[in-house]
Amino acid sequence: MPADRAGLNFRQDYFDDPAGWAAIKSLLYEIFSVDLDPLDTVGGYDRTSFPSAFFDETGCCIANLSGFAMPLIVNGRPVKAAGWQSGAVRPDFRGQGLFGDLIRHTLWRGEEQGFEAVVLYTDKPGLYAPHGFRTVPQFSFRGDAPKPMGGQKPARHLTIETDLGLLQALLANRLAVSQRLAVAQQAEMFLLNCHLLDDVSLSLMPDDKTVIAWRMTDGGLFELLDVVGEQMPSLTEILGALQLTPASIETFIPPDRLAFDAEPVRDDGPLVLMMRCADDRLPTEPCCLSPMAEF
Numbered sequence: 001m002p003a004d005r006a007g008l009n010f011r012q013d014y015f016d017d018p019a020g021w022a023a024i025k026s027l028l029y030e031i032f033s034v035d036l037d038p039l040d041t042v043g044g045y046d047r048t049s050f051p052s053a054f055f056d057e058t059g060c061c062i063a064n065l066s067g068f069a070m071p072l073i074v075n076g077r078p079v080k081a082a083g084w085q086s087g088a089v090r091p092d093f094r095g096q097g098l099f100g101d102l103i104r105h106t107l108w109r110g111e112e113q114g115f116e117a118v119v120l121y122t123d124k125p126g127l128y129a130p131h132g133f134r135t136v137p138q139f140s141f142r143g144d145a146p147k148p149m150g151g152q153k154p155a156r157h158l159t160i161e162t163d164l165g166l167l168q169a170l171l172a173n174r175l176a177v178s179q180r181l182a183v184a185q186q187a188e189m190f191l192l193n194c195h196l197l198d199d200v201s202l203s204l205m206p207d208d209k210t211v212i213a214w215r216m217t218d219g220g221l222f223e224l225l226d227v228v229g230e231q232m233p234s235l236t237e238i239l240g241a242l243q244l245t246p247a248s249i250e251t252f253i254p255p256d257r258l259a260f261d262a263e264p265v266r267d268d269g270p271l272v273l274m275m276r277c278a279d280d281r282l283p284t285e286p287c288c289l290s291p292m293a294e295f
């Protein structure tokens, strides 16, 4: 366990303490402008979380790094992975090795729990590469839209406020959207991202068992962000139920379960996905994690 520093106390697993939860929310709001308040309305933090942090004597959270369980499917097989998020140090305390301490300790905690892999998003890959993390290139997938299936009942628009129970039930029993790389189970980030991402629509397919997360761009491109359910509908069924006839489609999930003839388009944005795992746990085909799973 990291030693306390002058004026700072090391703490872990403190989210159940209301003052601790308020302190991490304030750190993340100040450093990333991310508001965690919506999480409180959808059941609170992920109970698998294992945060480690330094606090000052007034109870202010100075530095934090949180791990949580993020079971994945990679190359068709389950991988017991942990996600890392909320890594931050207040500006006045940077450059003193606090974050390095938190990385080493969180790695050790993950190994103790038997995680085979760690995944994270970062715009600073150099921070994690010395600890064995490797960048996993991310792609979206573009192609011509198929003809929508005719004669379908229309999908129903859902909101997170009115349909929370249904969404949670479907998230708990979902099929992984891809064999290449997908979240096997993780509900909290999906629900939080409904609040954080712009213009996401949630639609319930006529079978009442599948939710489509999607949006249309101003240019008329249909963007498929995620599919939550026990089965994977085809794109023709999805477009038919949404009553849309776009010319083209971009999916932000790998298309192997969609029977979609698509071109992979590499994401060259500043945010990269990194994994720390054995070579045979790394995805081997063009892939991405759904933006609804981003953390």
Ligand SMILES: CC(C)(COP(=O)(O)OP(=O)(O)OC[C@H]1O[C@@H](n2cnc3c(N)ncnc32)[C@H](O)[C@@H]1OP(=O)(O)O)[C@@H](O)C(=O)NCCC(=O)NCCS
Pocket (backbone or CB within 6 Å): 031, 087, 088, 089, 090, 093, 094, 095, 096, 097, 098, 099, 100, 101, 121, 122, 123, 124, 125, 126, 127
């Ligand atoms: C990035 C951040 C967490 C580093 O915290 P810190 O306490 O200053 O880091 P440390 O002093 O423990 O440095 C740890 C190591 O990372 C390196 N490092 C620090 N900032 C880095 C950066 N931006 N890019 C690459 N490496 C960096 C340090 O040189 C040090 O390397 P060393 O162990 O070889 O000496 C902090 O600057 C911060 O909160 N930034 C804003 C939020 C952010 O970007 N968080 C990370 C999101 S994934």
